[in-house]
Amino acid sequence: MLDTVREVHTPEGVALRLPAAGPLPRALAWAIDLGIRLGILTACSTVLSLLGKAGLGIYLVLLFVLVWGYPILCEGLFNGQTPGKRALDLRVVSSDGAPVGWLAAVVRNLLRTVDMLPFGYGAGLVCGLLDPWGRRLGDLVAGTLVVHVQAQVPLPEAGAGEALPTALPLRPQEQVAVVAFAERAPRLTPARQQELADIVAPVTGAAGADGVRRLFGVARWLLGGH
Template sequence: MLDTVREIHTPEGVALRLHAAGPVPRAFAWLIDLAIRAGLVLLASMFLALLGRFGTGVYLVFLFVVIWAYPVAFEALWDGQTPGKRALGLRVVSADGAPVGWMASFVRNLMRTVDMLPFGYAFGLASSLVDPWGRRLGDVVARTMVVHVPRARGPVELPAGPATVPAAPLLPGEQAAVIAFAERAWALTPQRRQELADIAAPLTGSRGEAGMRRLFGIAHWLLGRAS
């Protein structure tokens, strides 16, 4: 199975993990945008048909704007998202994880004329299947990629209990592991929770339910919570 996570290190030393989007969610997002544009064109044609030849000229200009300016304007002004991409939780970003700019958005959308060839986005699909991060030719040329937007996580409630000071200083990785266990315990089966707690027995000095309660207590202490 291919790993579609691209890890980028910023000059500040921060590691960004970008989850690349595959062709299926991107295709559904494109279909949503296509339906929106078709609806706009249909409404405009019904209204502008009443204006005769002048309406025809305005309609052609409007058609050009909807086809070419719609994706560029939305991606550049709406945090890399068109309505279709936002509905599917997708976003266009630069290859270094920065927000996409006007020129990059223009280039990636202009390259759709190549990605569409010879029919049905065949070149674009072939490119996204070969590229490790699912990029079509337009993304490769514009140095952009489409990623899944991370879901916002609300505060996680830990199991109630008193804070417990660990018996020995914990390394950063050990601290992160204890907090992760406490935050995700609700999603684990009782047997799996106890198994993980037993692995940490050298840290807690206890096994079973007692070890589990001590891990929760240490997590409370690490997060600065009294209970």
């Protein structure tokens, strides 16, 4: 199954594109987390074996925490990321794109008991292949989605870096387009930047290189810059 994009709309009318992760990167992230948990368990078992029955009791508690508490605590404390997900640039978010909450993290991870049936995460894999955004049963019940983390590209410095209000009011989708231009501009040639900036010359009141500079300023203004 290929990764797909889920588009959701905020109450403000802004469209958010959430690049949903498919089964393969999620499985790799899970394997990394499994290796970490096994490493911790192996290291601690050597010491706990010296404590006799008390060590066995502590070992069982540690095993429970690593199996069930590890993903819940990581996702709740670290903005939806376990070490495995962080290594693969994945994150758990709510289905509307908001950060995942504690309740959702608990529900999606406790329902792994169902996703693991009958063995090897068979139910979860089948559900993920059938769902258009690769969600397993735990995600469907908890209202969550695993997405690829998109790198935040800082706005390039333009002129004095001032924020410039628009000459005309912009609709939400136009605001998104201006911010997207500023984020992607470093990957464009200067000629292409000017070509795109000329299209919105009525908004910036300038063309050419000055239009590009003013468009950066409008993007800063839309993002709350001063």
